[in-house]
Amino acid sequence: MCLILLAYEVHPRYRLIVAANRDEFYDRPTQGATFWEDAPHVLAGRDLKQGGTWLAVTRRGRLGAVTNYRDPAAVRSRVRSRGMLVARFVLGKTPARAYLERVAQEKDAYNPFNLLVGDDTGLYWFSNRCHGIHAVSRGIHALCNHLLDTPWPKVRRGRHLFSEAIAGQGKPLEERLLSLLTDCRRPPDAELPDTGVGKPWERILSPIFIKSPAYGTRSSTVVLMEREGRIVFVEQTFYPGSVPIQHGPLRRFVLEKGDPEVKL
Numbered sequence: 001m002c003l004i005l006l007a008y009e010v011h012p013r014y015r016l017i018v019a020a021n022r023d024e025f026y027d028r029p030t031q032g033a034t035f036w037e038d039a040p041h042v043l044a045g046r047d048l049k050q051g052g053t054w055l056a057v058t059r060r061g062r063l064g065a066v067t068n069y070r071d072p073a074a075v076r077s078r079v080r081s082r083g084m085l086v087a088r089f090v091l092g093k094t095p096a097r098a099y100l101e102r103v104a105q106e107k108d109a110y111n112p113f114n115l116l117v118g119d120d121t122g123l124y125w126f127s128n129r130c131h132g133i134h135a136v137s138r139g140i141h142a143l144c145n146h147l148l149d150t151p152w153p154k155v156r157r158g159r160h161l162f163s164e165a166i167a168g169q170g171k172p173l174e175e176r177l178l179s180l181l182t183d184c185r186r187p188p189d190a191e192l193p194d195t196g197v198g199k200p201w202e203r204i205l206s207p208i209f210i211k212s213p214a215y216g217t218r219s220s221t222v223v224l225m226e227r228e229g230r231i232v233f234v235e236q237t238f239y240p241g242s243v244p245i246q247h248g249p250l251r252r253f254v255l256e257k258g259d260p261e262v263k264l
Contacts, residue, residue, distance in 0.1 A: 001054045001067045002145055002217075003154060003181075003208060004116065005162040008123055009138040016118065018223040019162060019177040020065060022054050023210050026240035030218065033235040033251050042090050043233055043253055045219065052083020055221050056090040057233055059255055062119045063223065064089040069112030069129045070145035070195040070205075082113045089117050100126040100133045114143050140166075145195070145205075153187035154208050161208075174222045174234050174252075181220040181236075182245055183208040213241055229257030 002023035008016055022045070024030070029048035036042045044056030055065040064086035089099050096117045103115065107128035114127045116136070123136040125148050134148070140163055141148060142155040149155065161183060165176035184207045192202040210216045217238060224232040233255070237248035 001065055002205075002210070003158055004055075004065050004067060004143040005140075005158050006116075006136075006142075007140045007162070007166055008136055010140060011166060013226060014224050015227050016063070016123065016223070016225040017166060017173075017177075018055075018063070018065070018221070019165075019181055020055055020221045021181050021209065021217045022219045022221070023205075023216060024218045025215050026218070027214075032219070032237060032249065033221070033233065033253070039091055042087075043255070044086075044090070045221075045235065047081070047083045050081035050083055052081045052085070052087045053090075054083060054086065055223075056086050057223060057225075057231060057255075058090050060119075061225060061229065061231065062090050062096075063117070063123075063225070065116045065143075067114045067143055068145055069114055069127060069147075070197065071112050071129070072196045075111050079111050080109045082110050085110070085113065085115050086117075095119060095121045096124050097121065097133060097135075100124055104128075104133065114148065116143065146193070152193050152206075153191045154206055157183070157185065157187075158208055174224065174232060177222045178220055178234065178236050181208060181217075181222075184211065184245075209245065211241055211243060211245075216241055231255040 001020045004020040006018050031046040033045045041059045044053040046053050057063045066082050066086050096119045112129050116125050125134045125136055130147050142159050144155050161180040165180050168176050186206050204212045219237045222234040233253040235251045239246040239248050
């Protein structure tokens with residue numbers, strides 16, 4: 001993922017709200033969100049190149065998500081897939097903080113990353129570009145390709161639109177969240193970060209929704225975790241590089257507490 005917006009313990013109905021965009025090269029093979037055949041309790045898309053995932057939930061309410069930390073000078077070949085950090089968490093039973101303690105011991109085996117994991121013990125964030133494991137505080141947060149809540153333009157705009165969507169009325173919340181994730185507004189050059197990719201790429205990567213000939217937003221995901229245990233998971237896919245944006249398949253799953261069946 002390249003942008004994760006989350007509201008933790010701020011909504012009367014939902015203990016956790018997530019709205020996220022996955023940005024990736026269009027030619028990277030991907031499976032859309034579904035329950036994994038080899039792990040039916042896991043709901044997620046899947047990277048068919050390495051086998052991991054960018055965002056996943058389980059029937060018991062475990063959630064994991066990863067973003068790359070943008071530092072091209074630090075990227076190495078022949079390292080472990082960052083998507084497996086999420087997959088290993090949702091496939092296992094280790095409590096969230098204890099899982100990150102294990103990840104911290106092997107952090108140098110991966111290219112730069114941010115990892116969010118949560119369960120009934122709490123929500124935590126860890127990056128191999130920052131010291132320590134951090135409990136996510138109550139509030140609205142954003143994670144892009146730097147550290148949690150780094151005020152890049154897309155983070156500031158994303159948090160603003162996210163807050164408006166949560167407080168809004170009219171359309172269902174999931175529709176409001178999916179709508180904000182298609183925001184293509186680019187900030188002025190003076191506000192762009194310098195992450196080592198050059199000004200043209202900084203411009204391309206600066207909006208919430210990214211479009212370019214070879215790389216862009218492949219899908220948007222909304223996760224609504226109710227306090228009573230029900231989980232709504234929505235994934236909207238997009239056709240590569242289309243201008244205007246052309247929506248692909250939308251997948252919606254509802255996980256009911258205590259009910260092993262999935263309503264589509």
